[in-house]
Amino acid sequence: MPTANAGACEACRKELPAWALSKCPICGHLTCHKCARQAYGREFCSDRCAHYFFRAEGDDEDESAET
Numbered sequence: 001m002p003t004a005n006a007g008a009c010e011a012c013r014k015e016l017p018a019w020a021l022s023k024c025p026i027c028g029h030l031t032c033h034k035c036a037r038q039a040y041g042r043e044f045c046s047d048r049c050a051h052y053f054f055r056a057e058g059d060d061e062d063e064s065a066e067t
């Protein structure tokens with residue numbers, strides 16, 4: 001029986017134990033360390049999610065800057 005904590009990489013579909021997988025902070029997908037995109041000190045499932053994270057971080061400008 002496989003361990004209950006095992007998961008599968010969303011990218012390469014390889015089944016791995018939980019400790020070998022990273023959870024994408026954007027979409028929650030699990031990826032192995034080989035498939036994960038490392039950016040901004042985090043691991044994302046794809047470049048798209050990394051870019052989304054970067055834009056979300058930088059998208060904090062105040063739109064209603066009227067006095």
Ligand SMILES: [Zn+2]
Nearest residue numbers: 009012032035
């Ligand atoms: Zn993988």
Ligand SMILES: [Zn+2]
Nearest residue numbers: 024027045049
């Ligand atoms: Zn993702």
